[in-house]
Amino acid sequence: MNARIPGRVDVGAAVILTAALSAAGCSNAPGSKAADPSEAKQSIVSIVEESADxxxxxxxxxxxxxxxxxxxxGGGDGARFVYILERSDTDGTDPAADIRTVEELWQAKGITTERFESGGSDPLTGIRGADGPVTSIGFNAYPQRYSITGVSKCSDGDVKDLRSPE
Known part of the structure; x- marks a missing residue:
């Protein structure tokens, strides 16, 4: 695992992750079909990795x-999956162009998107999304580190069983 960069990037990432997970809640929208846990897991891995690619x-x-x-x-417990990728080699990147690229990809997949920017002279930028194949997803295009955080739809399944070694 890469070394963590101290400072506002870690704090910003933690705030965005917490906001994404909180906004996502823990439930499927009424009428949405719960996926098989393996489908939910693969779905979030696919969209996060496709975004990184x-x-x-x-x-x-x-x-x-x-x-x-x-x-x-229906009120019962289920399982969702959280998948986070990060990239620390951001020299020579164009965050605005990368945000546009991710935004176009997500919108093509039925994800509703919203860009964000922190205040100040050196703002932190990114995009977050919901709907489509995800509960929530976020791309932080910070100068020191990029990250993509995805939360799958809630699926049938027991988390205890899914966490057990096979």
């Missing part, structure tokens, strides 16, 4: 795909 560069797994408990629309 679209941007290019060398990405490493920061977390996951990790199973977490979520609440299904």
């Amino acid at each position: 679209a941007v290019g560069g060398d990405w490493t797994v920061y977390r996951g795909p990790a199973a977490e408990v979520c609440t299904q629309s």
Whole structure:
């Protein structure tokens, strides 16, 4: 795993991750079909990795795909997956162009997107999305480190069983 860069990038990433996971909630929208856990896992891995491939560069797994408990629309427990990739070699990147690339990819997949930018003279930029194949997804295009965080739809399954070694 790459060394962590101290400072506002870590704090910013933590804030964005927390906001994405909180905004995602833990439930499927009413009427949405819960996926098989293996489908939910593969779905989030696919969109996160496809996003990283679209941007290019060398990405490493920061977390996951990790199973977490979520609440299904009927009120029962289910499983969702969180998958995070990061890239620290951002020299020569064009964050604005990379955000546009990711935005186009996500919109083509039915993901509703919203760009964000922090305040200040050196703002942190990125894009977040929801719907389509994900509960939530975010791309942070920070000058020192890029990251993509995806949260799958809530699926049938017991997290305890999904976390057990096979």
